[in-house]
Each structure stands twice: as C-alpha cells, then as structure tokens.
Amino acid sequence: MTATNPSENSENSSVDIEATKDGHDENAKGRRAEKVLWAVAVLSLVFIIAEFVGGFFASSLAIMTDAGHMLSDLLSFVISIVAIRTARQPPSKRLSWGYDRAEVLGAMISVIILWVLTTVLVLLAIERIVNNDLTTPRHMDFNAVKEDLSALENVQSVHDLHMWSLNMDKTALSVHLAIDSSEHALSTVTAARQLIRQKYGISKATVQVESYDKSMNSCEMCLT
Secondary structure, three states, X not given: OOOOOHHHHHHHHHHHHHHHHHHXXXXXXHHHHHHHHHHHHHHHHHHXXXXXXXXXXXXXXXXXXXXXXXXXXXXXXXXXXXXXXXXXXXXXXXXXXXXXXXXXXXXXXXXXXXXXXXXXXXXXXXXXXXXXXXXXXXXXXXXXXXXHHHOOOOEEEEEEEEEEEOOOOOEEEEEEEEEOOHHHHHHHHHHHHHHHHHHHXXXXXXXXXXXXXXXXXXXXXXXX
C-alpha cells in the first residue's frame, strides 16, 4: 500500500480552495453587474416612454428615433442580464465547459436587434421625405385660424390655407386672402402676418392677396 504524501494532499486542498474562491468571486461579480444592469434598464425605460410620448405629440421623427435607439439599448441590457444568469449555470453532461459563451451569443443578438431597428427607422424617414408629410400639426386649430383671418378688415374670403410642421417646434403656414380692393393689399398682409405670429406663434408664413370675386364662393377647391 502506497502512503500518501502529506505535502501532496496539502497542495491539492489548496488548489481546490483557490478554484472554489475564484468561482465565488466570478458569481459575486456577475451579481453586481446584474444589479447595475437592472438599474440602468429601469432608467432607460423611463426615458424611452417620455421620448416616445413627446415625439408622438410633437410629430418629431428625430425624438422617436432617439427613443428607438434607447429601446435597442434597453433590449441589450435585458439580454445581458439573461446572458449573465445563464453563464452562472453549472456545467452539464452536454455542455461540460459550462455556459460562458452565453454572453457572446447575447452580444450577437443585441447587434441584430440594433440593425433591425435602424432599418425600420431609415425606412420611416425615407417614407416621410418621399410622401412630404404636410399634415396640419395637432396643436393647431385649422378652423380657428381660418376664422381669425376671415375676420381681418378688408378680407372677403380665405382659401388655400395650409399648415405643416417643419420640425418639433416650428410650424409653417401659407394662405390666400381675397380682399375687396388692391389698395389694401399691404396693410392686409401686414395684419395677417402679425395675427399669425402673435396669436399662433408662426413666424414662417406666406400670405398672398388677390382681388375678391364672387365666383370664389362656389369654388370647392378655393374653400380649403
């Protein structure tokens, strides 16, 4: 019977202790990283909701694009959390090396998600440019603007009124005003611009005046 060398037992025990300690250290680091990721994910979610709501009401694709970018970050955080938890799983008979590659797989999934979101946002931007998104901004009351312009002195008819958003805080306007006499053209344009700027905050306005004709009342296209 061969006697066991005490020094060998001591060395083996030391190696086992070091391996166990390294394993505990790795688990502790993983848990700390997971807590940080959860905190960042919650903050990101708050900002995403705020930006999506603000971008929607402001009709700003730029803000919603930034929210979409943050959404990809949020998904990356969640994927990282799942990957960290998966990597902590003990080795199995099938995966004898454990699940450490889960973090690499999570990074690949995050990149794919970012590509998909980027593609969607680029397509939306192209669609807006091609289709000329010239809808009346939600915060503007079309009928109220038309009534105020119609109430101006010397104005007999208002037509071809258009309002659209240049960006999230700038609105443009164009309108045709039919007046009773051409001699009132300058004063009418000045009064209209002043009304549009002071009451509705629109500094970029194109006001065109023309002589009033009774046929305008029966022109469906002119009554817009």
